[in-house]
Amino acid sequence: MSDEPRDLYNNCHNPYQYGNLGYDPSSYMSFTDCLRGPTVDYESLARAFGLSPDSSDLISLPTGNPTSVFDARERGGPTSECNNDPAAPNSTISSSYTEAGAEEDSCKSKPRESQTREESERSTKQSKLKKKAEKKQPRFAFMTKSEVDHLEDGYRWRKYGQKAVKNSSYPRSYYRCTTQKCTVKKRVERSFQDPSIVVTTYEGQHNHPIPSTIRGNSAAVRFTSSSMLNPSSEAAALGPSFAHDSLLNQINHSLCHNQGGGTGGSGGTGYIYPEGATSHQQQHQQQYSDYGIYEDMVHSMYYKMQEL
DNA sequence: CGTCTTTGACCTGCGC
DNA sequence: GCGCAGGTCAAAGACG
Numbered sequence: 001m002s003d004e005p006r007d008l009y010n011n012c013h014n015p016y017q018y019g020n021l022g023y024d025p026s027s028y029m030s031f032t033d034c035l036r037g038p039t040v041d042y043e044s045l046a047r048a049f050g051l052s053p054d055s056s057d058l059i060s061l062p063t064g065n066p067t068s069v070f071d072a073r074e075r076g077g078p079t080s081e082c083n084n085d086p087a088a089p090n091s092t093i094s095s096s097y098t099e100a101g102a103e104e105d106s107c108k109s110k111p112r113e114s115q116t117r118e119e120s121e122r123s124t125k126q127s128k129l130k131k132k133a134e135k136k137q138p139r140f141a142f143m144t145k146s147e148v149d150h151l152e153d154g155y156r157w158r159k160y161g162q163k164a165v166k167n168s169s170y171p172r173s174y175y176r177c178t179t180q181k182c183t184v185k186k187r188v189e190r191s192f193q194d195p196s197i198v199v200t201t202y203e204g205q206h207n208h209p210i211p212s213t214i215r216g217n218s219a220a221v222r223f224t225s226s227s228m229l230n231p232s233s234e235a236a237a238l239g240p241s242f243a244h245d246s247l248l249n250q251i252n253h254s255l256c257h258n259q260g261g262g263t264g265g266s267g268g269t270g271y272i273y274p275e276g277a278t279s280h281q282q283q284h285q286q287q288y289s290d291y292g293i294y295e296d297m298v299h300s301m302y303y304k305m306q307e308l
Numbered sequence: 309c310g311t312c313t314t315t316g317a318c319c320t321g322c323g324c
Numbered sequence: 325g326c327g328c329a330g331g332t333c334a335a336a337g338a339c340g
Contacts, residue, residue, distance in 0.1 A: 159313055161332060174331070178311085187331095 005099065141201040149173065149188050149198055154210045168192035179208050 150157070150173070157175035165172045171192035177184040191197040266269040 160334090162314075162329065163332095164330065172330085176332095266314080 025194075139201055139203045141199055143191065144198045144200065145196055146198045147196070149190065155179075155206065165189060165192075170195060177206060179206070182206055182208055259289070 156178040158178045158278045160176050161174040162171050163174075168189070170192065172187055172189035172194055175188065184206050184241065186203065187201040189199050191199055
């Protein structure tokens with residue numbers, strides 16, 4: 001280790017730096033590729049972020065935070081080949097149906113009227129269970145330093161809501177994938193700590209290929225972020241595959257951007273905060289505490305960089 | 309005309 | 325039970 005740590009900030013703006021960070025540009029899967037897959041492969045996602053498949057380097061992180069990509073997977077319900085294909089409901093949903101089915105037997109001998117009422121109650125209960133199961137969609141969030149809120153990721157989204165967020169002067173936008181039967185949603189909001197950072201949270205997995213066109217443009221991922229690091233010469237020289245991975249770059253960039261700051265939680269969770277972050281840290285921590293995947297990716301990348 | 313955004317109302321979960 | 329905050333719905337309007 002001859003490199004001075006202070007060089008990291010500058011180095012991380014260099015796309016070639018992936019090698020030093022433990023990413024093999026020729027073998028890692030892009031973040032967007034992961035998002036696009038008909039089934040989100042969290043192991044691939046983990047690989048994309050330079051995490052070892054056995055998550056050992058996550059567990060060994062000196063953060064005191066036991067969560068990991070794989071923990072999050074368990075919390076998120078859908079397991080290994082988690083997908084939204086209706087033909088292959090995940091275990092969480094199917095178990096809900098089983099529960100409802102079991103109740104059916106118990107009311108066979110009841111009077112018709114009460115049976116009808118119970119049927120409606122049961123359907124209500126079923127829909128509640130279904131909704132509950134749907135809420136257990138895998139989620140992952142990431143931060144992007146960008147002037148625009150909604151970054152193109154190759155999919156088509158329809159905005160279905162916007163809400164003011166407590167403790168933030170910036171609203172949160174809700175988007176849904178416009179493809180039929182695709183239940184993927186995403187939330188976009190600005191960090192109240194650093195308004196230049198956009199926090200995007202994906203929920204669920206696309207069960208369809210990426211749309212062929214986006215408003216007349218190629219479906220190639222277009223990031224309009226003004227902060228896409230080195231979008232010119234060097235990146236261009238790397239060709240489309242690099243542009244494909246620009247999101248990863250942005251994550252990396254955000255990481256580098258924050259590196260001058262400390263980690264939040266006083267030796268607890270190790271969440272990365274900008275320099276001077278204060279009492280809002282806890283709120284922030286809580287706000288993203290269920291984004292285990294995101295946090296752990298950041299942890300991992302952060303510590304990998306420190307190891308250089 | 310189809311698609312998308314806006315926005316107020318409504319629903320739901322959760323803490324007190 | 326109540327109030328709050330987050331999430332969703334759906335009608336209306338904008339836009340290409």
